[in-house]
Amino acid sequence: MSLDIALATLADHDDAYAVYRAAMGVDNPRGPVFSRRTFDCFVTDPFPGQLAERYLARLDGTAVGMVRIEAPLHENTDLANVDVIVAPEFRRRGFGRDLFAYAADRVRDLGRTKLHCATLYDVEGCPPAPAAPAAFARSLGFAPALPEIARQLEIAEVDEAVLDRMLAEAWERADGYRVAQWLGTPPDDLIDDVAYLDGRLFSDAPTGDLEIEPEKVTADRVREREASLVIRGRKTVHTGLVHEASGKLVAWTTICLDPDLDNGQALQFITLVDPDHRGHRLGTIAKVENLRRARQEDPSVARITTWNAASNGYMISINEAMGFRPAWGGMEWQRAL
Numbered sequence: 001m002s003l004d005i006a007l008a009t010l011a012d013h014d015d016a017y018a019v020y021r022a023a024m025g026v027d028n029p030r031g032p033v034f035s036r037r038t039f040d041c042f043v044t045d046p047f048p049g050q051l052a053e054r055y056l057a058r059l060d061g062t063a064v065g066m067v068r069i070e071a072p073l074h075e076n077t078d079l080a081n082v083d084v085i086v087a088p089e090f091r092r093r094g095f096g097r098d099l100f101a102y103a104a105d106r107v108r109d110l111g112r113t114k115l116h117c118a119t120l121y122d123v124e125g126c127p128p129a130p131a132a133p134a135a136f137a138r139s140l141g142f143a144p145a146l147p148e149i150a151r152q153l154e155i156a157e158v159d160e161a162v163l164d165r166m167l168a169e170a171w172e173r174a175d176g177y178r179v180a181q182w183l184g185t186p187p188d189d190l191i192d193d194v195a196y197l198d199g200r201l202f203s204d205a206p207t208g209d210l211e212i213e214p215e216k217v218t219a220d221r222v223r224e225r226e227a228s229l230v231i232r233g234r235k236t237v238h239t240g241l242v243h244e245a246s247g248k249l250v251a252w253t254t255i256c257l258d259p260d261l262d263n264g265q266a267l268q269f270i271t272l273v274d275p276d277h278r279g280h281r282l283g284t285i286a287k288v289e290n291l292r293r294a295r296q297e298d299p300s301v302a303r304i305t306t307w308n309a310a311s312n313g314y315m316i317s318i319n320e321a322m323g324f325r326p327a328w329g330g331m332e333w334q335r336a337l
Contacts, residue, residue, distance in 0.1 A: 003095060005102045008056040008066065010043055015063035016056050019087045026088045027130070028120065030152065030327055032267055032305050035260035038232045042068070045231045048224040049074050053106070057099055064090040067099040071110055075213045080112040084136075100140055107337060114211065115142070116334050123147050123310055123329025134331060142333035146208030147310040151324035155295065155302050158323055163288050166321055170281030170288075177241045177282060180249060181293055184236055185226040191219045193249035194240075197272045198222065204272060206309035210332055233260045236269070237297055239290035241282045250274040251282035255294040255304065264302030266294060271315060284318050291322065 008016050017039050024033050046052040051071040057064050065086035072079060082103045086096045107115060119133035126149055134144075186194045199217035215221075229236055234256055241251040254269035273282050295301060306324060308315050 003057045003059055003064070003098050005055050005057045005099065008043065008054045010040060012056050012063075013040055013043070015058075016054065016066050019056075019063050019066055020085060022087050023085045027133075028328060031150070032265040033261065033263065035233065035258055037260050038234070038258070041228075041232050045228060047228050049221065051110070055099070055102060055106075057095060059090070059095075063087070065095050065099055067103045069103055069106060071107070071112060075215050078112055079114045079116060079212070080107040080110065081116045082107070083117065096136060097140075104337060113337050114334060115337050116145075116210070116332060117142060118148075118330055118332050121147060121329045121331035123149055123331075125149065126326045126329035129329055137331075137333045140335070142335045143209075144331050145210045145334045146206070146332040148307050148330040148332065149310050149316070150305055150307050150327045150330060151316075151319050152327040153291075153304045153306075153319075153322060153324045155304070158291075163291070163322065166284055167288050170284040174241070174280045174282060174285060176244050177250075177277075177280065177285075178244055179285065179289055180240045180242050181289070182238050183297070184230065185223055186238065189247075190240065190242075190249045191222055194238075194252060195219050195222050197249070197252045197274065198270065200272055200274075201270060204275070206311045208309065208311070208332070210334060229256065232258075234258045235297065237290060237294040239286045239293060241277075241286055243277060248274075250277040251286050253283070253286040253290050255290055257294060257298045257301065259298065259300075264300060266298070266301045266304045268304050268306035283315065284321075287318055287322065 017036055020039065021033065024031060042052050042054055049072065051073055053069045054066055056066045068083040070081045084096050084099045117137060119137050120129040121134050122129045180190060195217045199215055202212055202214040226236065237255045237257065239253055240249045242248065243250045251273040253271040256267040256269050271283055271287060306319060
């Protein structure tokens with residue numbers, strides 16, 4: 001019997017979402033999931049600057065798996081990300097390989113020459129990971145490029161006294177800075193600084209052996225990204241530090257809330273400090289103040305997940321001090337096509 005693989009439409013999404021949720025429930029039950037609204041937006045409202053396609057595989061009419069392809073349209077135009085998912089009850093029958101082969105052909109048609117993917121992976125200090133995902137990636141010719149650790153903060157276990165102490169110690173070294181907070185799109189007087197900091201992500205954060213080009217982020221791109229999150233029903237909570245002498249935003253962090261989720265999850269997004277302003281504990285101040293603001297905006301949040309390169313010792317130290325604990329290890333993989 002052969003698979004019928006076709007571009008997924010909204011009409012297919014009841015089946016596709018069921019495959020996705022079933023796989024997540026087995027592979028990573030503590031992990032954050034896409035809400036159905038966000039899942040549908042991969043078809044109706046792809047993220048700006050990105051080609052996004054999802055293909056659904058059926059066997060005799062039954063959905064058994066899918067593959068997602070995401071290809072940047074501005075920088076990294078030689079690259080595509082692939083994510084193969086097979087429903088738990090249909091695994092070990094070669095369907096994952098069929099889906100990958102289909103996706104690789106499509107990526108070649110797009111003129112891309114590099115593939116990236118991510119899997120669970122055994123990383124020191126994390127709970128043991130299943131062996132199958134990494135073995136599957138290696139069998140397809142991928143090489144490990146960047147080990148990562150997902151950490152989670154259980155809101156019920158947050159120690160406010162610890163956060164108070166972190167802030168007090170940080171402010172002793174942060175004279176001449178002030179806190180700025182906003183929801184969604186940054187205010188006009190800060191948006192260019194946000195774009196600058198956002199564009200530093202792949203330059204400042206460890207990227208291991210990943211071959212990836214920094215993004216040239218502009219204020220318009222920031223506005224487009226925030227608008228796309230609103231369409232998905234999400235709310236972003238931002239805290240930054242402004243250098244009072246220059247008026248520049250020099251540190252910035254974001255938490256993304258999704259009221260449509262059914263498991264109380266929120267996501268810690270980017271945290272960056274301008275290199276010229278490091279050493280003042282600005283990252284600590286931004287992250288603690290932003291956590292408190294996010295809890296005010298959505299008191300139902302029960303758990304926040306963040307990801308760091310395993311080698312990102314500075315950011316990891318802040319997260320650990322706040323109460324984030326390792327939840328699982330992951331690996332970013334790459335291969336030539």
